[in-house]
Amino acid sequence: MWQEINYKDSNDLLVPNITYKINPAEIESIEANSIAEEIGFESGDSIISINGKKPRDLIDYQILISEEILDISVLDKNHEIHNINIEKDQDVNLGINFKNALFDSIKQCNNKCPFCFIDQQPSGKRKSLYIKDDDYRLSFLYGSYLTLTNLKKEDWERIAMQKLSPLFISVHATDPATREKLLKNKKAGVILDQISWFEKNSIQITCSNCCLSRYK
Numbered sequence: 068m069w070q071e072i073n074y075k076d077s078n079d080l081l082v083p084n085i086t087y088k089i090n091p092a093e094i095e096s097i098e099a100n101s102i103a104e105e106i107g108f109e110s111g112d113s114i115i116s117i118n119g120k121k122p123r124d125l126i127d128y129q130i131l132i133s134e135e136i137l138d139i140s141v142l143d144k145n146h147e148i149h150n151i152n153i154e155k156d157q158d159v160n161l162g163i164n165f166k167n168a169l170f171d172s173i174k175q176c177n178n179k180c181p182f183c184f185i186d187q188q189p190s191g192k193r194k195s196l197y198i199k200d201d202d203y204r205l206s207f208l209y210g211s212y213l214t215l216t217n218l219k220k221e222d223w224e225r226i227a228m229q230k231l232s233p234l235f236i237s238v239h240a241t242d243p244a245t246r247e248k249l250l251k252n253k254k255a256g257v258i259l260d261q262i263s264w265f266e267k268n269s270i271q272i273t274c275s276n277c278c279l280s281r282y283k
């Protein structure tokens with residue numbers, strides 16, 4: 068699903084002046100014979116910033132490392148900060164695998180679907196099974212489905228600017244009142260406008276529907 072992307076000026080694709088907390092991106096493993104291995108990156112190190120920008124997630128990271136000259140700020144396992152300069156070809160990856168795909172926090176769903184499959188999970192399972200994720204970045208990276216009810220203006224701007232395509236959308240129903248009732252969310256009724264927005268911005272989407280006759 069993930070494809071490496073190269074941009075002429077990667078900073079053009081990042082939102083400036085982010086005020087919320089972004090955690091350093093913790094490295095899980097280093098690929099053999101990679102630039103990261105040669106430099107001495109280790110599992111447990113964390114990347115704070117690349118060319119002065121803190122990546123919010125794997126998408127930002129991939130954009131940032133498409134530069135030929137990188138100035139990387141790294142927090143090591145002993146909590147010491149190092150600055151590392153790398154010169155590489157534009158299309159060469161560093162060979163770093165991260166513990167998580169998101170370095171800020173996951174965007175959770177704000178719906179209250181009566182049929183919610185998360186609410187129906189038996190108790191006592193691992194924590195991740197109870198997270199109601201509705202995060203467009205995970206949709207782009209891994210193909211998870213979105214309802215679009217929790218997107219803020221800056222999220223729409225980012226999708227358009229970074230061309231996060233394709234995305235996967237849970238439509239359920241296109242009639243505004245029916246969709247609002249299904250998702251128990253007043254923000255759910257604008258799905259057709261949102262689908263038009265994707266078309267206008269050349270973002271490819273895959274939609275899923277489900278038929279729940281008792282809600283018709």
Ligand code: SF4
Nearest residue numbers: 176178180183184199
């Ligand atoms: S969108 Fe609905 S079904 Fe999915 S997690 Fe949220 S409340 Fe549950």
